[in-house]
Amino acid sequence: MITIGQLARYVGVSTKTIRVYHDKGLLPEPDRDASGYRRYDAADAIDLIKIRTLAEAGVPLARIRDLRSAPEEDFRQALREIDDELTERVRGLQATQARLRRLAAGDLTPLPAEVLAHLEDLAGWGFTSRWVELQRDLWILVFATHPDRAGALFRDQAESLTDPALRGLFLDYDQAYGLDADDSRIDDLARRITDATRERYADAELPQLDAASEIPDLIQGTVNAASPAWRRIDMLIRAQLDV
Template identity: 55%
Template sequence: MAQYVGVSTKTIRVYHAKGLLPEPPRDASGYRRYTAQDLVEVIKIRTLAESGMPLARIARLTAGSPGDLRSAAGAAEAELSARIDRLVETRGRLRELAAGNNPFLPGEVEQQLRRLHDLGFSDRWIALERDLWILAFATDPETAHRYFADQAEAQADPVLGRLYLDCDRAHDLSPDDPELDDLAARIVDASLARYPADELREQLAGAALPQLVQSSVNASSPAWERLDALIRSGLRRAVS
């Protein structure tokens, strides 16, 4: 049987074990005796298996109508196409990794993070931003894109960029350092000049994503935590 059909004897035994092919009775010498119809059934099973059809479906299909087979083949093709799409996407991500790119962030975000080195930001700040952008883009891509575009524009501005740099360098200050009060006042003034009062009120109301990002920032530095409190307090007074 195996030689006629071009499969191994182990494969024939699997077909028996799975209930795809009834096991024939043995003759007086203990050999199984297969018929021509058995050969036809094995050819059908092998052909369907080689086309990617799961063995669990094959028994039902070989006993069904041609329409059943066409329907199952269409479903199997759709599943295979979806699997191919996922594999192509995975290959693309692996190529990005091999090229040294960050697969977790849009390309423009990674480019901006690399530019921060030239602008004078610390490795600590850049690493923190990278993690926070990964979090933001994974949880709320639309909002993250909007915040990213706004921040990239601000960091490129000489005056606003200076405020970001001062925030970076405030990381190791004591929470009681008066520099924090001065920095908070400058940030409040810049925010009032840059954003409408309604937008600032909305930010202070605490949308989920900004709250999550800010809590992560505050947890990394007591000075940053106090700076955030001073900024919020100053903005609330200004827009209330």
């Protein structure tokens, strides 16, 4: 028979933790001896090791209490589920660690290879470095917040740029960056973009991330903030498309 302090040292927890487990009903509290001390045996130590292992795995104390009284098969099935959850957490932590290491190395572009190749194509087609960097940053945001839909949205835009006419519109949009917002060329460009959009999506809805997502507005707001001309183009396009 050992004291609570000895039990704590053997198992690797604090006496306070053991008292919490007593209060929560996870570990039965033994009777006190003639000297007023609680005395624990080997079975208590084994039970405490089980509780500590589950707690370290992130299992809530209330669930541990239920598992302690569950039938053996239910207990083992719960352990398998907890193991699966841990596996997913480990994968998530490994992905986070990889991003952290890229950040430490100065690499802020955790983008798929097809996106990186597309960014190189933009430079080769004559887009400004300003436009390429803006596209890179925006795709980082899209892939980080909507990994399930980002790929389809990216491929739609990349496909549109394979059309020389549409690519020309994007190039004009890029070059409009420094124009005065009242320049007549702004109105003409907005009209041409609107016409091209209607033609491309005549029988389909405009591709989007999520109707409830705030990311598209955040992205367009970032673009608009970069140039008064771009902001006016967006205003005109929205008015003409009624979006």
